[in-house]
Amino acid sequence: QVQLVESGGDLVQPGGSLRLSCAASGTIFNIYNMAWYRQGPGKARELVATITSLGSTNYADSVKGRFTISRDNAKNTVFLQMNNLAPEDTAVYYCWADIRQQRFLRSSAYWGQGTQVTVSS
8 A cells, every 4th residue: 555654843933934755655556646735724635736747837827936846756745945034825735646556457646644834924
């Protein structure tokens, strides 16, 4: 079974920065798209950023210019660099990955456990 392990969530002041990491482990044939989602208090889970296996990225309008998603394919890890954080960024952040474990089987979606990011004075 594939496991996604996150790290980096913390309490930070407005204007500060955080870097989230999420590493996939287990039997992995290939990892396709990876993404970060977040769910703020009383809000639905929303897509923050995506990155393809070739490095093409997309961002939610609310984070464009402030957040950067990247990946290290050799380490099966996806990152989210978050700069100029605002209170509105407070949420539980979840990593997601589309992973094929065996060559002749379909890929499946996997979720990280979530990590709390709190932006407050």
